[in-house]
Amino acid sequence: xxxxxxxxxxxxxxxxxxxxxxxxxxxxxxxxxxxxxxxxxxxxxxxxxxxxxxxxxxxxxxxxxxxxxxxxxxxxxxxxxxxxxxxxxxxxxxxxxxxxxxxxxxxxxxxxxxxxxxxxxxxxxxxxxxxxxxxxxxxxxxxxxxxxxxxxxxxxxxxxxxxxxxxxxxxxxxxxxxxxxxxxxxxxxxxxxxxxxxxxxxxxxxxxxxxxxxxxxxxxxxxxxxxxxxxxxxxxxxxxxxxxxxxxxxxxxxxxxxxxxxxxxxxxxxxxxxxxxx
Numbered sequence: 157x158x159x160x161x162x163x164x165x166x167x168x169x170x171x172x173x174x175x176x177x178x179x180x181x182x183x184x185x186x187x188x189x190x191x192x193x194x195x196x197x198x199x200x201x202x203x204x205x206x207x208x209x210x211x212x213x214x215x216x217x218x219x220x221x222x223x224x225x226x227x228x229x230x231x232x233x234x235x236x237x238x239x240x241x242x243x244x245x246x247x248x249x250x251x252x253x254x255x256x257x258x259x260x261x262x263x264x265x266x267x268x269x270x271x272x273x274x275x276x277x278x279x280x281x282x283x284x285x286x287x288x289x290x291x292x293x294x295x296x297x298x299x300x301x302x303x304x305x306x307x308x309x310x311x312x313x314x315x316x317x318x319x320x321x322x323x324x325x326x327x328x329x330x331x332x333x334x335x336x337x338x339x340x341x342x343x344x345x346x347x348x349x350x351x352x353x354x355x356x357x358x359x360x361x362x363x364x365x366x367x368x369x370x371x372x373x374x375x376x377x378x379x380x381x382x383x384x385x386x387x388x389x390x391x392x393x394x395x396x397x398x399x400x401x402x403x404x405x406x407x408x409x410x411x412x413x414x415x416x417x418x419x420x421x422x423x424x425x426x427x428x429x430x431x432x433x434x
Contacts, residue, residue, distance in 0.1 A: 157183045161195045161204035164188025167290030167311030173238045173334040174208045192221050196230050199337055206235060212333040213242070216265060222335070223384055226425050227353055227394055233341035234351055234426030242330040244270055247293050247317035248304040254320050257281055259299060261292040262306035266325075270306055273324040278304075293317045333431070341426030348402040349379070350427040352412065355386055355394045357420035364395065370414045371399060374407040394421070402427040 158181065162174040165188050178184035187204055189195045198204040210219045244266055248257065259282045260267075260274065267274070267283055274283070286292035289308050293315040296305035304320065312319055342348070356363045371378055380398035401408045403424060416422040 157185055158205040159185045159187050159203070161187045161189050161198040161207040163192055163195060163209065164190065165288065165290050167293075167308055167314050168288055169240060169242060169308060169332060170208055170210060170334065171290075171310060172308065173210075173240050173332070176240055177206075177208060177236065177238050177334075177336055192225065193229075196225055196232060196337065199232055199339070200230065206336050206338045207232075208238070208334050208336055210332055211237075211335045213265075214330050214332070215269060215327060218382060220384065223396060224387075227384065227396075227423065228387065230337075232337040232339065234335045234428050235338040235340070235342050236336040236428050237349070237431045238334045238336065239331050239431045240334070242269070242325065242332055243309065243323055244325045245307050245309055245312055245319050246273070246304055246321040246324050247296070247307045247312045247315075247319050248302070249297055250316075250318045252302050252304065252318070252320075254278075256302045257304045258302045259284060259296075260304050260306070261286045261296045261299075263287070263289050263292060266292070266306040269325045269327070269330065272326045273321070277321070290314070336428075342428045344402040344404055344427070345429040347430050347432070348400075348427050349398055349430050350401060350403045350408060350412075351396070351398050351425040352415075352423060353394050353396045353425070354415055354419035354422045355392065356418075359392070363418070367395075367415045367418050370411045370418075371397075374411040376401060376408060376411055400430075 160174045163170040195207040199207045209222045211222045212218050261284045264285050290311040292305035293307040293311050296303040377400040383393040386392040
């Protein structure tokens, strides 16, 4: 029976991603963890078979905490990816109407993503930051005032909240990409991605261009490039790259080998099937 660790508590978007990954496997057990590092530790100690971590949001960009863990703190590999839509709901205790709301609970990112709805439909209502989208409805239900929350559908069900409004985010196309971490990555599927990072010992003109040229020469499509501080020297950076293809493919292997020869540090996070779910 596979155990899938995720950033809890139940009712979060991470739980939705874990459920999407486990779809079709009735034996899978979902294990909520208190933090992103706890998810990693659960896999490393075999308390969980795999783990689900957020890595990129359409509006907010990359999840730097996850990236830094991949770079500096774990040798776990990316086994798969899952992309889920971020749907926001306005919920409250049964019997409370939209016009009666006095205070609104929400995760800071959710409050920002639903700014237009809040300004237009809840003008003047006080907002309170919550630790997660699942904590927000719990806090609203416990507030003696006429309180509401921005919530996931799952969290609304768990707290028996009433849904007052659906899809209240400013951008209805918002999605989050999650990675599935495991002890090893996936074999070639025919439609794969490879994620890796590299850095240089010294800052010289043309070093980054030289590394990326290796991808171009092998006609490898790069789908993502970003940087993170090395955490070793001020002004020194680690470059993170996603490319199309599996690292076992000869042309991918050749390019990665040549990049590794140029780099001061080089690390492959894994090769895994590209997400093609609904």
